[in-house]
Amino acid sequence: MSQCATQGDSQPRIAVDDRTHVLALTGAGVSAESGIATFRGAKGLWEGHRIEEVASPEGFAADPQLVWRFYSARREKAALAQPNPGHRALAALEERLGDRFLLASQNVDDLHGRAGSTRLVELHGNLFRTRCSECDREPFRDEKSYAAGPLPQCDLCLKQGRRALFRPHIVWFGEMLDPEDLRRVDEFLARPAERLIFLAAGTSGVVWPAAGLVDLARRRGAQTWLVNAEPAENSSRFHHFILGKSGEVLPGLLGVE
Ligand code: BV8
Numbered sequence: 183m184s185q186c187a188t189q190g191d192s193q194p195r196i197a198v199d200d201r202t203h204v205l206a207l208t209g210a211g212v213s214a215e216s217g218i219a220t221f222r223g224a225k226g227l228w229e230g231h232r233i234e235e236v237a238s239p240e241g242f243a244a245d246p247q248l249v250w251r252f253y254s255a256r257r258e259k260a261a262l263a264q265p266n267p268g269h270r271a272l273a274a275l276e277e278r279l280g281d282r283f284l285l286a287s288q289n290v291d292d293l294h295g296r297a298g299s300t301r302l303v304e305l306h307g308n309l310f311r312t313r314c315s316e317c318d319r320e321p322f323r324d325e326k327s328y329a330a331g332p333l334p335q336c337d338l339c340l341k342q343g344r345r346a347l348f349r350p351h352i353v354w355f356g357e358m359l360d361p362e363d364l365r366r367v368d369e370f371l372a373r374p375a376e377r378l379i380f381l382a383a384g385t386s387g388v389v390w391p392a393a394g395l396v397d398l399a400r401r402r403g404a405q406t407w408l409v410n411a412e413p414a415e416n417s418s419r420f421h422h423f424i425l426g427k428s429g430e431v432l433p434g435l436l437g438v439e
Pocket of ligand 1: 215428
């Protein structure tokens with residue numbers, strides 16, 4: 183693995199031409215410059231609870247009020263945040279590459295969508311969507327806070343005489359990712375490409391199966407890049423590692439400054 187330029191050195195650039203396909207993967211670090219706390223930055227704790235505790239079906243079953251407090255606080259924070267140059271650089275690259283670009287994000291804060299990304303797979307869901315914890319009604323857009331007061335109930339279930347809580351449309355620890363999302367990523371990587379780039383940014387490489395995407399991409403012959411503020415758990419799996427902040431590195435690296 184080449185440890186590319188760190189901050190301040192001459193800015194490396196990923197050559198992107200009309201033969202190039204790019205799969206990007208982002209994590210919480212890409213939203214850090216928008217003021218959104220990362221997971222491991224808070225030592226994986228929230229109000230003294232381990233993230234895996236509040237972001238799990240067991241946590242929701244044990245204390246749905248606590249979990250709705252956790253997600254309502256993040257909903258409010260994300261709603262006030264603005265996309266940063268890292269989000270915008272990825273949206274600009276999509277603009278340039280069209281269907282030769284796909285962004286798989288672990289982030290649930292909606293900032294990629296608000297930056298203009300449309301070829302986007304939200305692997306872990308979205309803070310601003312709510313669904314029923316029991317029935318298979320479609321998840322719906324929801325910006326409300328449920329930090330206090332009665333917990334939201336599914337009205338469709340109620341009509342059927344059942345009481346069922348609404349839950350955040352988020353993939354919790356211990357839950358499977360949406361197979362359709364994984365198929366979209368798989369399909370993109372399987373397409374014939376003269377040149378395939380895998381670019382990960384702002385992720386500690388701790389959470390699976392997202393952490394394994396770099397290996398999938400390498401098996402497809404991808405040239406792999408990581409942009410991160412510190413070495414990640416899976417840094418050694420990347421051909422190139424750029425130590426830096428995604429909002430500062432991505433515009434120059436992708437030639438969209
Ligand atoms: C599943 C929604 C089947 C919640 C999230 C294999 C091995 C080991 C464990 C497992 C495995 N397979 C499954 C597991 C269990 C588990 C897992 O991976 N656990 C980890 C903790 C070991 N995975 C699952 O449960 C997944 N489900 O596989 O189902 C199964 C189930 C059980 C057992 C086997 C199989 C579901 C995972 C999805 C969980 N949901 N999010 C919510 O958001 O509320 S994950 C959560 O972590 C977020 O989505 C977050 O994005 C994600 C990953 O973290 P990062 O994004 O990387 O964030 P982090 O803070 O860690 O790192 C940020 C990085 O950015 C840092 O390195 C920092 O230095 C850097 N940075 C900071 N600022 C900047 C920056 N970089 C650049 N610029 C900056 N400015």
